[in-house]
Amino acid sequence: MVTSEQVARLAGVSRATVSRALNGSAYVSEETKKRIHDAVASLGYEPNIVAQNLARQRSRAIALGSFFDDSGLLTQLEPTRHYYHLGLLKNIETEVAEAGYDLVLPSRPHGSSRNDYIRSLQTRHIAGVLALCANPADPRIAALVEAPIPTVFIDHMGQGPHATYVKPDYMDGARQVTQHLIRLGHRRIAFLLGRSTALSGAERLLGCQQGLAMSGLAMNPGLLRECGWNTEDAYAAATALLDERRDFTAIVAGSDMMALGVLHALYERGLRVPDDISVTGFDDIDLCKYIAPPLTTVRLDRQSIGAGAVRRLIAMIENNGDVSPLVVPTKLIVRQSTGPAPS
């Protein structure tokens, strides 16, 4: 590997000057600047990032933190489970690369106490962290709020001198979808939601209640079921619900993938959607269009969320730009899985 020493020699200057020229410092004459760039080109020099990071005491690397249960990030991305996060990551990757930062998934330290986690980031000179949160009880989240490492939380309202957050307006989405069903004449609606320990779950629940309340309705506790955020659990919960009672005309599912489990349970029992029962999803994953019937759902704007989070993180790191919390609007998408309540 060619070093700055060799460039310096070829250009007839010192390493210090090479460094200055390459880092766009003023105070380098145009002429030597040119000589240096020529030398760089002819030698094919590229600065050693590791040495740079050590000397500068910082790096251009952003860590991806995932606080779900207890496994790694991508492990959690089983599509039936965190399909939504996948779309998010896609946007995050693009934005991060565009800003010239590396994205790192650090190997977990042995002890994963709060301090160990922060230290593992610090010893890597991580510039900032993008934290995808589904389990607010994860101690590392609290650690990040306090630590002097720029952090943007997604789906967790953490704030501090070095922390801000970005999230979709889950509550409003849930409100919209509930109101949509009510407008179609549904009065007895079942809610099959993901666990409300996560913010995204709690907000959905509140939004549904709000939607009912706006029309003077109350949530029937017997028609509310919480289960895991995946197709399988939703299928099981829907099956149990259907075996128990049938006094409802619509089911609001916590996510599109959960709606898939619900549809399957209905299909097995010969119930037609939306003729017998209306079903709604949440997320608007690209699959929605292709399942039968195409799902009415709530669209989460992954582009705005991902880009908003990355921009805020970089603004915090580079100390410029907007770092205020961002709540991204959600939007009802009506397709064919919802229809008028049967009379």
Added chain:
Amino acid sequence: MVTSEQVARLAGVSRATVSRALNGSAYVSEETKKRIHDAVASLGYEPNIVAQNLARQRSRAIALGSFFDDSGLLTQLEPTRHYYHLGLLKNIETEVAEAGYDLVLPSRPHGSSRNDYIRSLQTRHIAGVLALCANPADPRIAALVEAPIPTVFIDHMGQGPHATYVKPDYMDGARQVTQHLIRLGHRRIAFLLGRSTALSGAERLLGCQQGLAMSGLAMNPGLLRECGWNTEDAYAAATALLDERRDFTAIVAGSDMMALGVLHALYERGLRVPDDISVTGFDDIDLCKYIAPPLTTVRLDRQSIGAGAVRRLIAMIENNGDVSPLVVPTKLIVRQSTGPAPS
């Protein structure tokens, strides 16, 4: 941040000895080793990874390379498109973390010539790269084959002194699924495959031909359609095919997500699956069970592929263990989307 200097002072030894004690070198007396570990614990010391990487001239970081079209890795993971790669990544992440390596998605260098790519890895002291390949023409693949950086290719048969590969037996899977249809009495089978520029596409095509040939059948060129690896394209291709002719009793799709598009096209035309037409997928994504009808497909063992790739990479990096190419068997999974050919 506490440094080894401070540990040394507290333990009353030199930094050299601290380093030796911590890196498990022999030649440190039990007694001083203990003193050092006590100092480490009481100070909460953790070695600075960046400094370590510079001094050691290597790191414990594995880069993820993705050679699809021209965007980033996660960007390519739109589920309807590279659903299979997602399952792979999940296993890769787990294995990499377990081995104590970081996973890095390097920001692309400005010029992405061959040299720039290799250099960007070198200046980061990347220990090895895991290359997910869908576009064999990507020049970076050729660069990796030659570069002295340990590389494991997935879905590309690259080999060299520092390169090996892991892939599923696509061909055999395609053969099995074709034979399965033939056994059910199908004779006129349409093939709606992904582009055969990628190895995974070419092998599927060959496998289908082989499956036909084994029963003395030849592929009808008019019943072979290539399109993009996604639901939308497959839907369009299936629609075009159906509008053109109906002289087939089965459709082999290139992936499960493509099968979804095919099912949708059939559904729109009122054709029943499998009564009128049998449909098969490929990949066995978790969704298969929940779509109606549940898909007959070919299972790719993502666990074996991911784990096999990571183990080989680490074996190359640490210069021990098996680095021979690995071809993972595939398996036909029969569900309800295939049935006897209508008479």
Added chain:
DNA sequence: CTGAAAGCGCTTACAG
């Protein structure tokens, strides 16, 4: 505008 020198926090022959 430029160079000599010190420093970033480790590791590793080299002596002893």
Added chain:
DNA sequence: CTGAAAGCGCTTACAG
């Protein structure tokens, strides 16, 4: 078994 010294490849006050 242990320490002093040099080195990894940069950056950055400090002088000039």
